[in-house]
Amino acid sequence: MNKLLITFMAVYETRNFSLAAKQLFISQPSVSVQINQLEKQLGISLFDRSGHRQVQPTPAAVRLYSTAEQLRRTWEQGVEQLKQSVKQPKIKVTLGFSQTTSVELLPRVMQSLLADARFQFKIQTMNSESILQAVVDRRVAYGIIEKPIVADYILQTELPGDQLVLAGHPNEKLWLLREPGSGVRHYTEAYLHEQGIVPQQTLVVDSNQSIIGLLTHGIGKTLMSEGILPKKVIRQSIGEQYHRHFYLIGLDQQPNAQLASLRVVLSRVMKQ
Incomplete structure (x- = not known):
């Protein structure tokens, strides 16, 4: 003045x-x-x-x-x-989302995360076990996965989840399987074992979108989250026992105070 x-x-x-x-x-x-x-x-x-x-x-x-x-x-x-x-230098943070949580959960929480001016986020999509390894290796700060895990030095927080259904025509003989390490593969193997099913024919596909593309053309059947299935895909209920939770995982001792506080933010917005 x-x-x-x-x-x-x-x-x-x-x-x-x-x-x-x-x-x-x-x-x-x-x-x-x-x-x-x-x-x-x-x-x-x-x-x-x-x-x-x-x-x-x-x-x-x-x-x-x-x-x-x-x-x-x-x-x-x-x-x-x-x-x-005046822009302060932002902390670069990589978050790992499984293929299902990247579709069901990520769009609902991203606006809240972007509002936090402290961080510059990068999103990587991979299966649950790959996310766990990335967190352990500190390539990913936090991950959101589809199955519970037990691992040293990792803290997991239970989040609201989804309902798995049997997608595709029940008479189909071809089972579409996600790759080993994915959350859906974990539950699919549990379902097959529980039902005493030994698939006559399988096809491993490492992408939910590719599986959905096959299902929409009447090819194969699989377990999949009901929330990401197009309406025209046939689905069948497999019971409440296949209502699963998602999980937020990260190091149990986060040395960076800013990243430690981010866990609280992630947990809050993902439970809303």
Whole structure:
């Protein structure tokens, strides 16, 4: 803000050149010089200096002070907004999502995560066991997987999940299987064992989207999350026991305080 206006406001508020000088940490003659400069610029008298100690503002000074006060508020607000807008270096964070959680969970939580200005997020999609290994290797800060795990130095938090169904025509002989290590493969093997089913024909496909493409063309059957199936794909309930949870996993001792606090944020937004 213009220093002449700052000096003017100090004199106006104190009604005293000496007090204004002390307030501004400058000499009294400097205050006088600056007020004279402002008066010359404006072509008006701002103060009646006939008093021994106090000076009296003229009507023009009253109007100028009102304008200057508005300018000061605008200046202070602008400075504060500028400070807040200065971008601090963001912490780069990689999150691992399984193929199902990347479709069902990621879109619901991404807006909340992007609102956290501390982080620059990168999303990687892989199967549950690959996510676990990436967390252990510290290539991924946190992962969201489809099956419970037991691993040293890993903390897992249970999240709302989904319902698995038998997708595809029940009479199909071809079983479409996700690759070993995926969450769906884990539950598919449990289902086959429980039902005493030994598939006559299998096809391993490492992509949910590819499996959905086959199902929509009437090829094969598989276990899949009901939430990501197109409406036209035939599905059959396999019971509440195949309502599963998702899991947030990360190191149990996170040395980075910012990343440690991110776990709390992730857990909260994913449980909403």
